[in-house]
Amino acid sequence: MNIILLGPPGAGKGTQARHLVDTRDMIQLSTGDMLREAKDSGTEMGNKVAEVMARGDLVTDDIVIGLIREKLEGDSKGGFIFDGFPRTLAQADALADLMESTGQTLDAVIEMQVDDAALVERITGRYTCGECGEVYHNVTKRPKVEGVCDNCGASNMKQRADDNEESLRQRLMEYYKKTSPLIGYYYAKGQLHTVDGLADIDDVRASIASVLD
Numbered sequence: 748m749n750i751i752l753l754g755p756p757g758a759g760k761g762t763q764a765r766h767l768v769d770t771r772d773m774i775q776l777s778t779g780d781m782l783r784e785a786k787d788s789g790t791e792m793g794n795k796v797a798e799v800m801a802r803g804d805l806v807t808d809d810i811v812i813g814l815i816r817e818k819l820e821g822d823s824k825g826g827f828i829f830d831g832f833p834r835t836l837a838q839a840d841a842l843a844d845l846m847e848s849t850g851q852t853l854d855a856v857i858e859m860q861v862d863d864a865a866l867v868e869r870i871t872g873r874y875t876c877g878e879c880g881e882v883y884h885n886v887t888k889r890p891k892v893e894g895v896c897d898n899c900g901a902s903n904m905k906q907r908a909d910d911n912e913e914s915l916r917q918r919l920m921e922y923y924k925k926t927s928p929l930i931g932y933y934y935a936k937g938q939l940h941t942v943d944g945l946a947d948i949d950d951v952r953a954s955i956a957s958v959l960d
């Protein structure tokens with residue numbers, strides 16, 4: 748089964764995708780994670796995208812489509828979770844073409860609805876384990892031992908460079924201008940499902956499970 752998790756920054760896409768990887772043997776394709784890896788590698792492309800991401804703007808379609816194309820050629824295990832992709836109509840069209848050319852289908856698009864005030868709280872309070880990528884929040888999801896990852900035991904918590912109010916405002920602007928038209932696009936294709944992303948993490952998990960099952 749191949750699905751898209753669609754929603755603004757902080758909607759909980761990454762949190763839910765990691766759970767689906769653990770429980771359903773699916774593969775998370777997060778273009779944000781791929782771009783951060785490219786950024787850390789210090790390549791020419793990485794340096795180019797670093798500034799764009801720090802400002803909260805979208806990286807060009809050709810770069811992200813190229814990243815996804817490479818991944819779709821690999822093993823799909825329990826299916827792909829597209830997390831943060833597509834983000835423009837051009838990316839959505841490219842994904843449809845790529846799926847068709849690799850003989851795969853898109854089974855569901857799950858829109859996670861969260862209001863803007865909650866997004867600001869979630870993003871400014873988020874930190875992640877620098878070793879395994881487990882996501883935490885300074886109010887709603889703290890590790891059992893302060894500073895130590897519950898998942899891998901490392902003591903290397905990090906905050907993303909774009910997780911500040913100024914970048915978040917721009918990321919939200921980009922979402923409403925360029926990504927939100929995808930809601931109508933997938934509704935018209937009969938693929939859209941909506942879940943309440945404001946609910947507790949476990950309740951959001953259950954809503955997504957009921958769509959998938």
Ligand code: AP5
Pocket residue numbers: 754755756757758759760761762763778779780782799800801803804805806807808811830831832833834838869870872873874882883884885887888909918944945946947948951
């Ligand atoms: P990306 O990394 O994709 O970031 P994003 O879409 O802004 O989403 P986030 O990762 O910030 O949030 P999330 O929805 O995954 O929330 P999370 O689960 O962490 O993109 C970053 C940048 O890369 C973009 O700005 C752009 O520049 C570039 N980029 C990426 N893809 C691109 C593309 N396709 N095209 C062009 N450019 C691209 O949760 C957030 C916090 O909330 C956590 O602390 C978590 O613990 C907490 N939380 C989660 N769920 C709940 C809940 N139900 N209740 C309470 N707290 C919760």
